[in-house]
Amino acid sequence: MKSVIQELLEKARDSLLKGDYSQLMSYVTQALAIESQNIQAKELKAYALINLGEFNNGFELLKWVALHPNAPISALYEYGSLLLAQDNASEAKAILERAQNQLPNSFEILHDLATANAKLGLKQEALRQYERAAQINPTSADLFAIKDRLRLIRHLLTHGSIWVLI
Numbered sequence: 001m002k003s004v005i006q007e008l009l010e011k012a013r014d015s016l017l018k019g020d021y022s023q024l025m026s027y028v029t030q031a032l033a034i035e036s037q038n039i040q041a042k043e044l045k046a047y048a049l050i051n052l053g054e055f056n057n058g059f060e061l062l063k064w065v066a067l068h069p070n071a072p073i074s075a076l077y078e079y080g081s082l083l084l085a086q087d088n089a090s091e092a093k094a095i096l097e098r099a100q101n102q103l104p105n106s107f108e109i110l111h112d113l114a115t116a117n118a119k120l121g122l123k124q125e126a127l128r129q130y131e132r133a134a135q136i137n138p139t140s141a142d143l144f145a146i147k148d149r150l151r152l153i154r155h156l157l158t159h160g161s162i163w164v165l166i
Contacts, residue, residue: 005035012044021051039068043075066095073102081112089119107137 012027049058066079076099083092114129
């Protein structure tokens, strides 16, 4: 038999999938009233806050969840992606590496980690990660869009110049 918390979290996840963020907030508020430190409820509340226009509060709560030793992979990925979108590649890399350690064959995590490494100038590492991501999902539109950039990076690493390509 499911506990009240489990039922509330299940309903909250359904609300998230439906895009009903007000209902999501209602369920996580109830769950947190019962178990105030529930990491899953806090993660879901962060998503509700972000989607209800309270980005800063949601971001800070998601940060708290992602920095927790038992952070769910989803929180690590979402927080890392938000950091990457804010051009905080260094912190994004650290968070996304934690996610990748838990889920090494995730296209999304590898792609964002490669992007963070590329922004940090770690081209060799970025290239390896983009190539691994391409093996996982060879038809990705994201990878197709950066195909020429990958070719250029690979060429620069091999030859040290782009003149041969021009």
